[in-house]
Amino acid sequence: MTSTSSIGAERLARRMARGCEFLGSEVAILGGAMSWVSERNLVAAISNAGGFGVIACGAMSPALLDAEIAATKALTDKPFGVNLITMHPQLFELIDICGKHGVGHVVLAGGLPPAGSLDAIKGHGAKLICFAPALSLAKKLIRSGVDALVVEGMEAGGHIGPVSTSVLAQEILPEVASQVPVFVAGGIGRGEAIAGYLDMGAAGVQLGTRFAAATESIAHPNFKKAFIRASARDAIASVQIDPRLPVIPVRALKNAGGELFTAKQREVAQALDAGSVEMAEAQLQIEHYWAGALRRAVIDGDVEHGSVMAGQSVGMVTKEEPVATIIETLMAEAAHALEKRAA
Numbered sequence: 098m099t100s101t102s103s104i105g106a107e108r109l110a111r112r113m114a115r116g117c118e119f120l121g122s123e124v125a126i127l128g129g130a131m132s133w134v135s136e137r138n139l140v141a142a143i144s145n146a147g148g149f150g151v152i153a154c155g156a157m158s159p160a161l162l163d164a165e166i167a168a169t170k171a172l173t174d175k176p177f178g179v180n181l182i183t184m185h186p187q188l189f190e191l192i193d194i195c196g197k198h199g200v201g202h203v204v205l206a207g208g209l210p211p212a213g214s215l216d217a218i219k220g221h222g223a224k225l226i227c228f229a230p231a232l233s234l235a236k237k238l239i240r241s242g243v244d245a246l247v248v249e250g251m252e253a254g255g256h257i258g259p260v261s262t263s264v265l266a267q268e269i270l271p272e273v274a275s276q277v278p279v280f281v282a283g284g285i286g287r288g289e290a291i292a293g294y295l296d297m298g299a300a301g302v303q304l305g306t307r308f309a310a311a312t313e314s315i316a317h318p319n320f321k322k323a324f325i326r327a328s329a330r331d332a333i334a335s336v337q338i339d340p341r342l343p344v345i346p347v348r349a350l351k352n353a354g355g356e357l358f359t360a361k362q363r364e365v366a367q368a369l370d371a372g373s374v375e376m377a378e379a380q381l382q383i384e385h386y387w388a389g390a391l392r393r394a395v396i397d398g399d400v401e402h403g404s405v406m407a408g409q410s411v412g413m414v415t416k417e418e419p420v421a422t423i424i425e426t427l428m429a430e431a432a433h434a435l436e437k438r439a440a
């Protein structure tokens with residue numbers, strides 16, 4: 098950190114203190130769980146660098162999650178969390194695996210916690226973090242006993258809601274930040290933005306895109322190259338073209354796969370019009386189109402037909418660099434911004 102940033106560094110540490118205490122980390126930066134990317138290596142690297150890594154369970158079986166947590170523990174003695182998707186058919190077994198390993202923080206994604214899941218997670222002594230896509234839901238989650246919230250805007254990579262980070266932060270932080278720690282996510286690429294959200298009352302931030310192409314990330318070199326080449330406008334949200342065929346928007350780099358998805362929707366809609374396919378089957382075809390697509394891009398390196406999920410901050414990913422360097426840079430930028438405020 099530069100010598101000019103000592104006041105800034107102090108101010109930053111003070112603003113992050115609550116988030117650090119909640120997470121048990123040195124800096125209040127969560128590495129947002131990214132399916133296929135956030136496995137033992139990246140998660141341990143983020144936690145070892147002072148941040149808070151989160152394993153993406155995604156569609157893993159309980160046995161695979163068990164092995165992944167054990168392997169992560171072998172690489173770091175720092176705290177890390179586990180992200181579980183509410184729709185997973187074995188959610189409660191996965192919760193028990195987290196309990197078995199004494200995982201301190203569970204992040205539940207994909208909607209409100211299903212009945213019994215909050216008690217199951219907290220029954221193991223873990224803290225529960227949930228996504229709040231609107232102020233009303235933030236209040237409801239707090240009432241139900243959630244320990245912390247992530248507020249994630251539509252600039253983010255992966256599955257997204259309709260509202261931007263800046264608007265969600267303005268709506269939610271003033272109302273609930275005094276009650277539970279709130280971490281802001283989506284579109285954060287530099288430390289100045291982190292300083293801004295901390296000033297607004299955030300306890301910390303969550304970043305995904307900035308870490309996906311890190312040296313320690315196991316993503317295929319093609320996936321990392323695509324991130325390094327891309328600019329903000331290349332990270333586009335998938336579009337639903339027929340009201341009968343629901344599509345949960347996903348932000349990813351535009352490629353042939355995205356265009357083929359649009360063509361597929363048109364083809365299925367035409368089949369529906371012609372009566373050659375039933376509604377349920379048509380919706381299933383759309384839902385299943387992307388199954389395995391993220392894996393194809395991250396692991397196999399097929400960045401043309403796979404899903405290269407990335408947020409708009411992808412333009413600020415300019416090289417492959419170690420996680421520690423990324424975190425140091427973000428912290429120095431945030432401290433510098435706060436130093437200027439002091440002046």
Ligand SMILES: Cc1cc2nc3c(=O)[nH]c(=O)nc-3n(C[C@H](O)[C@H](O)[C@H](O)COP(=O)(O)O)c2cc1C
Pocket residue numbers: 128129130131132134153155180206207249252253254255256282283284285303304305306307309405406407408409410
């Ligand atoms: C490749 C990729 C995969 C992701 N997978 C998941 C996931 O499995 N579960 C989840 O809750 N969020 C997922 N996310 C969202 C991240 O956890 C994080 O919240 C988001 O990337 C933050 O916004 P940013 O991309 O602008 O930094 C994913 C994001 C990316 C880029």
